[in-house]
Amino acid sequence: MNDLSELKRFVVAHAISQNLPAGHYTSLLERITSDTGDEPGSWAYEWIRAGDEAQAAGETLTACQYYVMGRFPFVDGPGRERALARCVEAFERWRREQPGIEPVVVEVDGLPVRVWAAGLSAEEPRPLLVMTGGIVSPKEQWGPVLPQIAAFGMAGVVADLPGVGESPLRYGPDGRRLFTAILDALDGRAKVSETYLLALSFSGHLAIGAALRDRRIRGLVGNGTPIHDFFTDTAWQARVPKVTRDTLAHLVGVPPEKVFAHVQDWALDDESLRDLEIPFATVSATRDEVIPPGDTERLRRCVRDLRLIEHPDVHGAPSHLAETRVWSLLAVQEMRPDADPRVTAALTGALQAARAGAGR
Template identity: 55%
Template structure:
């Protein structure tokens, strides 16, 4: 079973990224006492009960968010499997109200990848943005961004890392090849020669490795990505939160005691990072308890064209989600070029949020 205190701690970044305010999820978390497989007072039961209430109230997107949290961090039994099924079904109900959003199921070498897409059009192929989350987030968590991408004139494809959610590809040493497989599959319906990856957390590592061999990837925007030290520093690994280690072991088909040895060969070396010829933008959390500081330092020192945004926060920077959302989208627009008016508007809003957060910090210090 998962450590409930740890789950409550790490779920905060994901609740905030989906627009849930603390007054909504704090009472729910207070009701959770254990991690039994859907039994009363359990993680899955309490999140699922609230999800069902929202579904009955005609709020499918909110229901999907809560079912997503019910299956967090990964499916380990019947109750979480049911929560994942209901999460995707509720999201599909919501997406049915937006004809631009489509479901796309792809059979790639090694397994099936299910996606949510927008703007795929053989008559007018658009530049493509591929978005992926990390080891504990499913595509439905990020797919609402497709509506914004459509308004900007991008084709969008949102999916999961191998082994996460509905993605049945193996999380092995070739997992990064998924990105090239996705581009091959939508070739002709998107301008894949102008592809940008918005790859969060652990999928950022896969996207950077994919970019080394696939020239169609013209830029990578990430946040909290493991690169080198995470995979090689045994002392750091001993302090990694249990939920992260357990999830990696689940994805890799290994055990918590053996998974880091299995993953050691996947580190991106300094020479590989230096070989990147594309722009890279990355959000770093200065108090990240999962990703060691040396990985962000490698980006700064080795990648030729890199922009870094630093937040004084833990992994995922939950206190700065609004800033991160604006900055990552702005970074994609910078990489692509054009969009002058949108870039100016996003830059102004980002500066406003940045100033407001620093002002609050100064006030707290004076108090």
Template identity: 45%
Template sequence: MEQFEDPPAEDDGTNDVGELKQFVLAHTRGQRVTDHEDVLARIRTDAEGDGSWAAEWTRSARALERDGRLLDACRHYTMARFPFVDGPARQRALDDTVRTFDQWRRGDRDIERLEVDLPTGRVVAWATGMSDGVRRPVLIVSGGIVTVKEQWASTLRAIRRLGMAGIVTEMPGVGENTLPYDRDSWRMLSHLLDHVSDRADVADSYALALSFSGHLALRCALEDSRIRAVLTAGAPIDTLFTDRRWQATLPRITVDTLAHLMGKEAGSALGELPSWALSPDQLRALTIPVRYVACDRDEIIPGTDVDLLARHVRDIEILRHDDVHGAPAHAAETQLWLIRSLLRVRRVKAPVHLVIDLLYRLARRRAAAAG
């Protein structure tokens, strides 16, 4: 893992720079963010001005945009916003993330913007595979509490190659999603399916929902039979929501982000979580395939949650990594395993299945060789 200098003691920014550099790696590697080591090496503070998190990522993004590299610029603006909008600099970064993505996607007529207005706020998504009148199976894609929908740009095109329609979105409180994050947030996924039901085969829907959105997808699948499988990584199930001792060990960035999305103070937000946990009875009630990527050294999701899934979910497969949350050292392997799992639960026999299976095996060997 890359090593970066610790931030100076006088740093009085919102976030701990050391934590920012640590937890952003899963995103920079998973998205193949260019030159991320150089940018991170320049960052000394999360306050303002030169050497600050938002300023250095934004400086790099603007240079990429001037060179016409819109998607790379979008990815760097995304990093400037990470982990959540806490002031003008990160708000500008979010606005620039959406703007550059919108410019990039205009070269692809099949990527469209969805806006779903609900009583408590608006859900925004990018969609593909719905513009030609063919009703395709749906793949809903969402990341965790720090992931905006624009990070899934390359996934949109991949979904089309799989013969599916795709919706990439973000969790309540993240990016442009103005819904509050609460125990009923899972309903958002059903509302998205309702919104496209006249243009896609929503009765044959699948959720690729990572981290905290995986929890939403599992909860939604208990009520919405249109979701035929959930593929996830590092999703909380029980202990994170209910165990105060485990909560006391959570990284500050996780607690602060959760509190922000919930609209609560950090000290009180965790106290509202116990009712969000999925019980053994609920897990046993899941009749769909669940595919889960677990990390043995996960700082956020305890192994007890993975054990609960293994004991109670009827159709469960688990890929385990010797890694930290987000599996930054196993990004390619994780991505390919999830795609392969999707093809398997859909029983796809096309040549693409053989290609993905081969690529997965190669990625697994490379990860093993790297130690």
């Protein structure tokens, strides 16, 4: 069972990332009195009810976003299972109204994995941008960015981190094979030899592992990436929020009290980071309660082409969302040798506007 007060605190960052109105989700959270079950007052029920109301008003994408929050942080019973199903169904309805967004089934270790894609073309294959979320956010949370990726002249894919959402995979270091499998599956419909990964939070760790082994990956963008100390520093691990620990335990399939012993060998060492030959742009939060500061320092020390932005914020930098979103997309453009200068200029202007709006 989740700690309800902690759960409410952490879900706000994700609600902000989905541009949900604060006045609405604040009152919704006040109605929630139970983490479990699927009846009025329970976590899943109240988020699903808000999603149903949005769907009745014809706001399909907003409905999907509320359903995403209803399965947060992971499916642990019928209520959250119902929320995930509604989330996927709503995204399916929304994407059918968007030209060019399609499902693609990728085989990973013999298992079928569905991803959402846009901008694919056998006649004119484009450079590829693959986007993945962390341990608590399914692909449908990030899917609305696909039309924007296509507008940049790229093919785009959003995928679940192994074990998250619909993914049948088990989360672990071998989860990096997801990225290579996506590239193999899309070869011929995208220019996979020019692939960039926008891998948020824990998926950034897998993305680095993939990039060290797959030369088709030409650049990485991350946000709050666990590198080394998260996996090895027992003093820090004792401070990690319960929701993070329990979600990680659920994904790797061990009891929460054993999860850090289970992942201690996942740390990326200095030699591996020095072997990273491609640019790595990443966001770091100085008040991150999940990722220890030593991991950012290790990146500074070891990554040869590091492009780092730091925010005085918590994990994921939710209070700097507008700036972070534009900065991340601009980072991809700046890594591309053939990027459209008009897109780069537009994103540069948008970044300046976002910073001005935030008083930076």
